[in-house]
Amino acid sequence: KQEVTQIPAALSVPEGENLVLNCSFTDSAIYNLQWFRQDPGKGLTSLLLIQSSQREQTSGRLNASLDKSSGRSTLYIAASQPGDSATYLCAVRPRGGSNYKLTFGKGTLLTVNP
């Protein structure tokens, strides 16, 4: 059974700092990995999707990496801003099967202080 772990559970940083969020998964038979952002009372916004054959994806100040063999992904946020404060979730989609169910980690609550 796939398990996804995110460390740390919470992180507080001053504005402008570069930071890394970590995600690990136990079963490397994944099709892709997706990073989401969740604001309080809001839905999940997809940030980046990395295919299993890729090593990284970039969007603006965000860079996500994937090391499938070791079961790890990181989300790097450059020059953090108070507006980046949110919960960040990673999720993996399994390879094969007819259910595209995402297995989620429990998230990292990020607070960026002005």
Place this chain on the structure above:
Amino acid sequence: EAQVTQNPRYLITVTGKKLTVTCSQNMNHEYMSWYRQDPGLGLRQIYYSMNVEVTDKGDVPEGYKVSRKEKRNFPLILESPSPNQTSLYFCASSSGNRYSNQPQHFGDGTRLSIL
């Protein structure tokens, strides 16, 4: 604009009173799914649907029903809600193409409180 729309966004109701949470997507996606999110447990899948009239159980289906009569809609039905179904619910959709690497899209969530 591509979106997944859930209604209602918030609902407080009482035990045993049947309710339906609607979900609609405008992206012509074949695959749709329901999750619930609980503190300490994360997001867990309730039901999913690969296409019209094709549905199956996820990890926590007890107490829920779904239907998929039209491609765009995937309602979640609680026939006799109980307090342990108090949760934040999310609907998601994506292409049904097995080889698609398009992201899954999520609705804004429905917060249900069952008293």
